[in-house]
Amino acid sequence: METTKWLPRHVACVMDGNGRWAVQRALPRTAGHEAAESAVIDVIEAARSAGVEWLSLYAFSTENWRRPVGEVEVLMRLVRRAIRKHAPMLHARGVRCRFLGMSDPRIPPPLVRDITDLVTLTSGNRRMTLTVAFDHGGRRDIVEAARSLIRSAVPADQVTEAGFARHLPYPDTPDVDLVIRTSGEQRISNFMLWQVAYAEWVFPEVLWPDFRATHFWECLDAYRRRQRRFGDVRRPTTIVREGLG
């Protein structure tokens, strides 16, 4: 199984470029979000069939609440529609779905209910774990983890990286190996800050609504060609994992 040996265990996507995609076509920004749905489904299927065990998608950040109210409303509705449309397929494909974040009371209750249902429905699946970062902020997760750690009254000198990570949401999530940020933008944008510490980043120019399985495979290929050292100059290649996975 030479292919899986070089395969990232955990891939994360920052789905950037929906607005620009729409503007280029003289369409409202929301049309870009609408077009993003097929890219999401394509990538989930590509990752699953390639054997990726963990896939994380950055769907909505805590900062995205600053967008125009109308756009946020449309986005919420689109997410709800996509969940209801694809839930049976995701379940049938053995995908376990999780949502990271989700603490803002502005998230419409029907959407919260559908998300809860999707999580419940797929909780027993193990083929691939799909984490959707929704109303997510990497710093907030770290602050929450710190609060939880303080509450658990661990003495300061006993706090370790691994121990700290156990207080993060979904502590069983392994470190991210590869982050794909579309549209050529090269920023972290407060995304899974703790988990991406040792990740490789690729920045394809393609806008997210145009991103397809072939682009995903290209990114996997780019990852394969890189040498991961985790800061150790003596270690020549990638696959050795460390940290919390």
Added chain:
Amino acid sequence: MSQTTAAEAVDVFGPDSVLRRLVNEARWGLAVTRATVLEAAHPQIGAALMENSTFVTHPWRRLRNTLVSTQRMLDPDPRVRDREAARLNRLHARISGTDPRGRGYDATDAEARAWVVATLFESTVTMCRLSGESLDGPTMERLYGECRTFLALLEGDADRLPATLTEFWAYYDDMIEHRLENTEAVRVILFRLFANVPAPPVLRGQPVVWAAGRAMAGPVAAAVTIASLPESFCRRVGLPDLPGAGVLMHGAYLAAGAAARLLPEGWFQAGSVLSLLDPAHGGGAAPWEAVRRQAGRAAALLRLITPAPDRHDDHDDHDEHDDDATRSADRFFAEVLDQTGNGHLDWPDLAAMAREIATRLDLGEHDEERLYTAYAAWWRELQSALDGDGDGRVTRQEYAASAAALPSSGLIKIADVLFDVTDTDDDEEIDAIEYQNLFRTAFHRDLADSGAGYSRSAFVRQFVSFMSGRQHSTAYHMLLSQA
């Protein structure tokens, strides 16, 4: 000293007690249901059930309490048995009154209590018979002896039950022929309870699944129960004889018997049933946990594939959410205050709340008395402030109109007692474990973000806000409305 210890350690039912073995099987639920109908047909018990019991509104809680209480009464440790017997006696001593026809009833009545034990014995024998494994003569004798011991633990003696099994059957037939009546409680159990039984805690989150299942299972359960009752009783009370009900009943009992014999041990133990009835028993080890998870997934899938989403729906749902949060007075009244489900608030409702809390926390006599006294004080306050026509009860409208404006000193008393009995280590703070004992739920949610315990003032404030319908609290709602 050692002699006393030896005497205390005596297991009056014996290590291989027949009653204990059968009570620990889940199919005993069939026997309890059948026995409850026969009990309810006793005029005194029927009246007490209608006036005081929460079995219509909270049947699962009632079933759970019955199972736990019976297991405690059969415990090998005499201290557990005696404590439970004393608790039951105190509980029964608080239940008395007159039925609508002016006849008195009293839950400590020796004849009525003997009949309760008699129905449990006879229903257990019948359960075995219908399950295809009749008890042989000596085993039945032994079971009867144990049932008499059970009664003696409660009453001090078993004189109200005939001394021998032969005499028992004559007594039983005579009771069926001459003493039992077509009481309202019988009709309520058979024709209302089965059709409207609320979801057990395990399925509370899946109302759709529960409603669909109940539409099928409700009539079946009623038919099975009726078909298992003595023919002469059905004739006297005029119960319907539905075509096929006999076959259905035999099928149900045989299946229960086969399940008890063939399925893995643990699946059909009473403990597994308790895990379904009590959210506190939510551990992954319970054999029914897989069933619980599958039901949850089926319900989630059903909701997801049912057409619903539209922009207008979003707004409607939002309104619903607001309603939930503020909790309409009507719903609050029905789910929390009206424990007996008779449509108005009276002393039995408040007594039922006190009883549930006392049972939940397994309070001793002193604390139990304090709790009842506090509830009685609140009841007097409610009566003087709200019961305008002096008929001894407060209607839904009367409560909704002025509950929030009440002085609430009675409620503060209850909250104070509740705090004291929950704060078992007397550190003036309710910590996570104490909180869980009271509410059987996780610590978060109602404890805000402080992460620390609950202070007395915060506890009292929240309890008073909840009970006067001003503020919703998931934990209190669970505690007092759990079906």
